[in-house]
Amino acid sequence: PFANEDSVTFLAYRQDDAVGHITLSKNWNGYTLIDEIAVSADARRQGIAGALLDCAKQWARQQETSGMMLETQNNNLAACRCYQHYGFILGGIDRLLYRAEPEIADHEIALFWYLPFNSEIGY
Template identity: 55%
Template structure:
């Protein structure tokens, strides 16, 4: 796949992940600040969700590049990296899910590169990959403490398809994190 260039940010391009993927992941900060939890509701835009303010903290998913080693060069999955002025600044991991949808297994943008269209460019490339495979759409999951991501998915045409209040309770019985499943249907 050729590099895809974003006309709004000419220094931004997306390419298939290369041998530098591991070093890029280990050397970057993908955390984000949480200061609010949203209460997702089917059929309501993100900006209309009830909000609960919380004491700010940093959320980090602890990304492990080895987890996705088998996704590279496979027929049913791919790893793409975004570059801003030839510096790696984001990645997306996409695979064919059991239900036939493309599944975004991971989407991450380094802290310093946010608000430059990186995540949207990665989603666009994953959508191109999905359409090329004749999949009916894409799906992904985020949480109610990542409202920036929720707003992005909504702007990109994703619709809220499911809400799971119990998904993270096995990790922390007291958590307020809620899993939110987003879908981008092609037809």
């Protein structure tokens, strides 16, 4: 991993080739923010995203954060399914986040996903 006090990046390898990464940081709200997660197209649906999320969860717990969170878009269905399968819950939507970007504003809605570590949330 590449890390400083408040952020870290983990890489996933298949043999000698990097096929994925996840970048995390401590967020102002006490959650670990997944700033970016990516898996190479030819390495998808092989458990790599789940393994990266496992690393993220371990780091987040070591940092004593309240859980993990991330933002994706409504038109990234594969990512939404991945996060839901992993246990994330949809915490909110933002129809105006991309308003300043006319080429995407009409068809992208920001979705905010959360994985709280406290099971007493009640959702």
